[in-house]
Amino acid sequence: MLTFEGQKIQGVEDITAKLTSLPFDKRRHVISTIDSQPSTLTGGIVVFVSGSLQLPGEEHHLRYSQMFHLVSTLEGNFFVQNDIFRLNYG
């Protein structure tokens, strides 16, 4: 599940459609902090990232924060179960 600026999007197809619609292939993306913790009951990991984006043609950086909840499968892989993204307006 993805929550992007408050918009809730569920399922692989809809999330892929949303992410590919964003102009992120042209942006500069700088990560400032990464924090992670074990999410022990699920064998997963919660990850919290903050950073800034610079969009093409824009001088100013946009600050953002994002969290992921990575959950492990029985085969030892991980998938993104939860993804929440917010711009941090000054």
Next chain:
Amino acid sequence: MLTFEGQKIQGVEDITAKLTSLPFDKRRHVISTIDSQPSTLTGGIVVFVSGSLQLPGEEHHLRYSQMFHLVSTLEGNFFVQNDIFRLNYG
């Protein structure tokens, strides 16, 4: 588990000591956004909050983001399993 500005703190006693050491009883605290998603495998909830803090004697607001992972007990209560806090520096 609490990660506060990159400092990792584990266990009820140490987290309580950290939180009570902060000057949050005197701050103004304004929440801008709250996003939440079910964390289905655990019967829990992930919550993502952004907002601003104003400390006593300071004119400027500090922007922050914070995530919680709430996990349910067999009795139907919730506890905070993961808590990550970051100030968003401009």
